[in-house]
Amino acid sequence: MAVDNVDVLVEDVVKPENLVYRRPSTLLDVELHYCPGCGHSTVHKIFMEVVEEMGIQNDIIGVAPVGCAVFAYNYMDVDMQQAAHGRACAVATGIKRMLPDKFVFTYQGDGDLAAIGGNETLHAANRGENFLVIFINNAVYGMTSGQMAPTTIEGMVTTTSPYGRDPKTMGWPLKFGELIAPLPGVAYVTRQAVNTVQNVRRTKKALQRALEYQKMGLGFCLVEIVSNCPSNWKMTPIESNNYVQNVLIPYYPLGDIKVPEVKK
């Protein structure tokens, strides 16, 4: 169909009642480098929506360690520090101890959080550091092109487990949330996903709750998000979301693992 009057058409489309997507003001208007269909993009968007809705853009500092999301600071319009691989929780400790009245978050992959940075994560949790850890569990090392992660599930093929992960020699997939939940310093541990619209909504709610707990000074909050890596899983985005649903979530069940008692 040839369109003579584009302006009229655009006006028609941008009517508020037709709006299906709006970029939060806290997310910069630039192209994301993430692969098509990658969960990182979704999490960035909903987290920045939370920051916008809570009105805390000027009071939050983020830490982006090495991993696919190391460039989070190119998208999130908040003050940010890039961290060495695995050291996000130590860097966040330094920030939060200096600026206890500000919100602080880290945004970490599974390799970063549970392998090379396992010690930093564990001890920040055990000290009850009052910040939010957003933990993207995509069961592989995304940035370095698909090696085995601590969260790679049994039998899963990666470039360094080409015959499938064999727990006898490669260890078992690590459930870091369950591992730290019993620690007294840990306030909130939840596992969510972004593979369906409903799950995206739930994840957003969890992120908001975690920031509210931080405001109350309750301690360490971990929001694990079971995510996808279509590129390294060698799947289409839809196939990868189905894989999350049918293979990963059964091993990593969604829901709250620890919730603080909040006096109303």
Next chain:
Amino acid sequence: MGEVKLMKGNEALAEAAIRAGVDAYFGYPITPQSEVIEYLSREATKRTGMVVLQAESEVAAINMIYGAAGCGKKAMTTSSSPGISLMQEGLSYIASAELPCLLANINRGGPGLGTIQPAQGDYFQAVKGGGHGDYRLLVLAPYNVQEMADFVKLGFELAFKYRNPVMILADGALGQMMEKVELPPQEQRVHIEYPWATTGKPKNGERRVITSLHIQPEKMEEINLRLQRKYKQMQEEEVRYQTKNLDDAEYIFTAFGLVSRIAMKAMDLGRQRGYKIGWIRPITLFPFPTKIFAEVAQRVKGILDIEMNSGQMVEDVKLAVSGATRVEFYGRMGGVVPTPEEILENFEKMFIKGE
């Protein structure tokens, strides 16, 4: 005159940190410098509100420094050789992201777990970068307990002037020995808003990003060039050293830190025997006092460099004199401290009897 006390080097450094209004100390115990974190744990928070945190490792400690320094705060750590090795990755990030901080290495004997006795085997690691990539620390070498205290304030001034990590390179003996020290007055902790510091995006300004990641080679080269310009400026403005008896000197004894005191004694003994010996003590190891060595090299018969290692600073001395005079080395390793007598004896063997 300020308050005078008899203190261990490590304690003087800790006390000076409190008095300099330092905001945070993150560290991990290791001999021979654990007195620093013990002293601060006892004294600092109650006196100034300074944050003192025992980290889970030196790896964590240096990254806590990164976070705190990134907020524009005065953050420091101390350790000894194996712990400093663990901090190298973090220091490389800090140098690249151009954050100010202070650390002290109370050098012990190595390699490996080594010994807890004093040594200077970490000179190369301190002055040549230490971690990956082209970067430098500004390195101060105290030679008594007074300087262990004085270099804290100076170190932070330089760290913030250049937005670069500054290292105090001392050794186990300087950390452990007690001497009289005149303490500086107590300064208030003040919060300064730096335009580069991440304290929450300004309401009417751009967000701040602290990073060492620059994927574009041209951009990364630009960062490197900026760092190199900074190091050049340090070479022009920050060189510090001390000399004695240079006027009539035919020979020079040079050493840094604790050994420079022993070398001074050896010089005195030598002068009693009629040898015209002068003395140069580099105080900044990076930037190295190149010019003074180049100058004296024109008029002396030789330089003896003495260190508690296998010969590290001597390479910088040789670079400085560039063949203009003879440079010899005498050293002890693994925690053994040389005596003035053995230094003089070796000097005689090398320069007098061979003449």
